[in-house]
Amino acid sequence: MRRVVDRLDMSGPNGDLSRARFKRDIIEFFQISWAMIVRQPEHRRPYLSLLSYCIRHNPHALNAALIMYALFVHLGPFSRYVVGEIDAQIAAVESGEWQRPVLEAAQ
Secondary structure (H helix, E strand, O other): OHHHHHHOOOOHHHOOOOHHHHHHHHHHHHHHHHHHHHHOHHHHHHHHHHHHHHHHHOHHHHHHHHHHHHHHHHHHHHHHHHHHHHHHHHHHHHHOOOOOOOOOOOO
């Protein structure tokens, strides 16, 4: 994540604070922070580390970095499930348990 934060170029309109969006951005920041710090304490340290790093090195990229982190946290369990299912299917093929599905004619 730190390499991504370093490479994000949020100069120009993408990194500027908008008065119209400021209230919504603050609310989203606290919602994401609450989810990472309180509801998922196992992510507290990496989240706060990313937050600190981003504020020090590229504060304009803070919003994008936190959204990416939340996305990774959200997709992590799903990706582990998918990998487990694929591994189970590969094991079934290798052991000879897998059977080709029966094809049915379209109606």
